[in-house]
Amino acid sequence: MLSVFAPRILQMSQKMGSRLIVRNSAHFNYYPDTVAASEGETNRMNLFQAINNSLDLALTNNSSALIFGEDVAFGGVFRCTIGLQDKHGKERVFNTPLCEQGIVGFGIGLAAAGATAIAEIQFADYIFPAFDQILNEASKFRYRAGNQFDCGALTIRAPCGAVGHGALYHSQSVESFFAHIPGIKIVIPRGPIQAKGLLMSCIEDKNPCIFFEPKILYRAAVEQVPIKEYKIPLSKAEVVVEGDDVTLIGWGTQVHVLHEVCQMAQDSLNISCELIDLQTIVPWDRETVRNSVKKTGRVLIAHEAPLTGGFGAEIAATIQQECFLHLEAPISRVTGFDTPFPHIYEPFYIPDKWRCLHALKKLINF
Amino acid sequence: MFVSRSLIKLQRYGLIKVCRNLCNQSSTTSTGNVDLKLENLEEKPAFPGSRSKWTSQLEFIRSENYEGIPVYRVMDREGKIIEPDGDPNLGQEMITKLYKGMTLLNTMDRVLYESQRQGRISFYMTSYGEEGTHFGSSAALRSDDLIFGQYREAGVLMWRGFTLDQFMSQCYGNIDDLGKGRQMPVHYGSKDLNFVTISSTLATQMPQAVGASYALKRQGSGRIVICYFGEGASSEGDAHAALNFAATLDCPIIFFCRNNGYAISTPTREQYRGDGIAGRGPGYGMATLRVDGNDTLAVYKATAAARRICLEESKPVLIEAMTYRIGHHSTSDDSTAYRSVDEVRFWHQKDHPISRLRKYMEQRSWWNDELEKDWKEESKRQVMQAFVAAEKKIKPNVKEMFTDVYDEMPPHLTEQYESLMEHLKHYGEHYPLKKFNGMGDS
Numbered sequence: 001m002l003s004v005f006a007p008r009i010l011q012m013s014q015k016m017g018s019r020l021i022v023r024n025s026a027h028f029n030y031y032p033d034t035v036a037a038s039e040g041e042t043n044r045m046n047l048f049q050a051i052n053n054s055l056d057l058a059l060t061n062n063s064s065a066l067i068f069g070e071d072v073a074f075g076g077v078f079r080c081t082i083g084l085q086d087k088h089g090k091e092r093v094f095n096t097p098l099c100e101q102g103i104v105g106f107g108i109g110l111a112a113a114g115a116t117a118i119a120e121i122q123f124a125d126y127i128f129p130a131f132d133q134i135l136n137e138a139s140k141f142r143y144r145a146g147n148q149f150d151c152g153a154l155t156i157r158a159p160c161g162a163v164g165h166g167a168l169y170h171s172q173s174v175e176s177f178f179a180h181i182p183g184i185k186i187v188i189p190r191g192p193i194q195a196k197g198l199l200m201s202c203i204e205d206k207n208p209c210i211f212f213e214p215k216i217l218y219r220a221a222v223e224q225v226p227i228k229e230y231k232i233p234l235s236k237a238e239v240v241v242e243g244d245d246v247t248l249i250g251w252g253t254q255v256h257v258l259h260e261v262c263q264m265a266q267d268s269l270n271i272s273c274e275l276i277d278l279q280t281i282v283p284w285d286r287e288t289v290r291n292s293v294k295k296t297g298r299v300l301i302a303h304e305a306p307l308t309g310g311f312g313a314e315i316a317a318t319i320q321q322e323c324f325l326h327l328e329a330p331i332s333r334v335t336g337f338d339t340p341f342p343h344i345y346e347p348f349y350i351p352d353k354w355r356c357l358h359a360l361k362k363l364i365n366f
Numbered sequence: 367m368f369v370s371r372s373l374i375k376l377q378r379y380g381l382i383k384v385c386r387n388l389c390n391q392s393s394t395t396s397t398g399n400v401d402l403k404l405e406n407l408e409e410k411p412a413f414p415g416s417r418s419k420w421t422s423q424l425e426f427i428r429s430e431n432y433e434g435i436p437v438y439r440v441m442d443r444e445g446k447i448i449e450p451d452g453d454p455n456l457g458q459e460m461i462t463k464l465y466k467g468m469t470l471l472n473t474m475d476r477v478l479y480e481s482q483r484q485g486r487i488s489f490y491m492t493s494y495g496e497e498g499t500h501f502g503s504s505a506a507l508r509s510d511d512l513i514f515g516q517y518r519e520a521g522v523l524m525w526r527g528f529t530l531d532q533f534m535s536q537c538y539g540n541i542d543d544l545g546k547g548r549q550m551p552v553h554y555g556s557k558d559l560n561f562v563t564i565s566s567t568l569a570t571q572m573p574q575a576v577g578a579s580y581a582l583k584r585q586g587s588g589r590i591v592i593c594y595f596g597e598g599a600s601s602e603g604d605a606h607a608a609l610n611f612a613a614t615l616d617c618p619i620i621f622f623c624r625n626n627g628y629a630i631s632t633p634t635r636e637q638y639r640g641d642g643i644a645g646r647g648p649g650y651g652m653a654t655l656r657v658d659g660n661d662t663l664a665v666y667k668a669t670a671a672a673r674r675i676c677l678e679e680s681k682p683v684l685i686e687a688m689t690y691r692i693g694h695h696s697t698s699d700d701s702t703a704y705r706s707v708d709e710v711r712f713w714h715q716k717d718h719p720i721s722r723l724r725k726y727m728e729q730r731s732w733w734n735d736e737l738e739k740d741w742k743e744e745s746k747r748q749v750m751q752a753f754v755a756a757e758k759k760i761k762p763n764v765k766e767m768f769t770d771v772y773d774e775m776p777p778h779l780t781e782q783y784e785s786l787m788e789h790l791k792h793y794g795e796h797y798p799l800k801k802f803n804g805m806g807d808s
Contacts, residue, residue: 066584094615096611097611097614099603099607099611102573102606102607102608102610105570105573105576105577105604105608106573106574106576106615107577108573108577109514109577109579109581110578111577112562113577113578113581113591114581115580115581129603132604136565137565137570143770144548144565145555145563146545146548148557150773182771185772206772206773207773283777283779287777
């Protein structure tokens, strides 16, 4: 199922750094986050380093915690697990055979028998062989056993999203497939500070969680991240930018695209946008979204995944039901098209700032 | 680092194949998988992926050139011990307990099968003909060993002490069902008895069982895992995953395959062409044994020996128990549509685990017709008593439909629960409220 060669292309391409950006310029500008001085000492970390730090803390705090997956032992194809085997031992950080259904099944069993299981799927695109184990097993384990058994101590991490040249099988955003499954939680961070705190929450949460990491941010996103252990609550959206005229909703890399759209709208149209980072896809924070929409009356939802059946549809339907009297325009969705994720056409495929801005103008002028 | 830079260059020049070869070569030498001694290079291949010799004979390995793995047995069909020192000498008390368990399961199967025919429960699956695999194997385990099953292992749970009341409550989904009435009948589970709740999805429990055994190994508790599955489930991808993970990660687990000849209507001839399931064990690098599943004593000895390997060597073991599914696949199946009555009759009359153990007992004067008659009446009385009690019990409260989806009920589920309650206020007369605990007055 997994192309052994493909991960290396990406790994190498990241090492190439700026040269590749020339070939495929990034479709977003990263908006770094900051923390209050009261959060204590910070370190400069990119996304993969923040995840590594979070995993290191999880292994240090909890002797039952284990990390496993394809190629995690030498540090992972994206460097997220680097140094962890040396520090915590081969029994706790180890490679598995190349088999996604095995990885997730194995993780469920670990969790059911009392271990804290942190599984890695090398690309979200390759999580589908494990779909059955996630959908029929992990999510229903507690329910079907009458709470006698559970696999709540399982976390599955997987890199997701567009990366500039990943084409069909190194670019997908698959969250909506999992949003239809009662019993699991799905979380996507927008940067290093969120990644560390949200991953820690996933690992300690008593329910199976899937943590999707926007791989384009692994090196591109750099922030001053608190070195202490901290958690960011699940099922809680964050208002990243406050505004009055329109609510923009996104997650992952798309939050940064929308952040730029906020500025463009302010500068060129004098429109005040409120930007919400959903952070947890399910169970999602309807209250924060509802409060914002009731204030602004207009909504734009943007995600990289295809339109039809995308999670934007769920948000839009819920807003329509709960904020009907407050809406002054139809809810707008700017998303990937209903095609596979293409290679050379990526710049035309992604819901970039120009497509978002265009939709925003229509929304305002409705 | 050297590899990476070379790769980038090669990739840029489009030499993808070269790049891949280089990468494979470099990674194996650098990780030190192979001890390369220059003087031996011609004597043996140096490929990291195998440990074999050279040959200049062009000869394919063909499975028909090998005899099948033999079937280990302790006693013959007449209950006679074959090798003088083959008898595990379990003693009268233990053997009687095994026999009573197997026959009690048989009696429960008959009553619940009939109750499904009468529409009193929605579904059932019997264990006819496979009682020996259940009781022989579970008797060889420690009571805190963790069990993962498929669905035709009720005897394992019975040996552990799951009561007739608990079996019946699950099948009826009544208020005493540990699973809160959420799953179909025969999907048993018990935390207290270390029996992980059954799910319908075939073979999914197999890699889970491997993970659990890895966790138990790290806990250093001396516990192992046993994982039961049928020969049909062995065709699932999860079976492959499980066997390979268990071997590479050195997991203390017994894979116990019940090869009963059929997966619903599909005979083994259409399930595989190799030497059964046991034939795959060596391919995964696993200690493997094939045993006569109708010989309860052989199953016992095989499982006990496998358990020792798991513990002492921290390695997995594969046991394939050869048996025959005497009953229909389930109450939704009529097996006469795909196999002959004569075939079924042969196994029922000539090679049944219950009658074989009885012969063994009779030779030692541990059992006779009178004891048989008394026990039949007694066991039937016990089963009927539990059956009647389970049928009378009320179902759980409808709120249990919403609990345990997550550890805590999230706001959207609370809202959905409240909306159902609101609906029932207006339309309650159209629902079977009186059958559910605390719902009758709403």
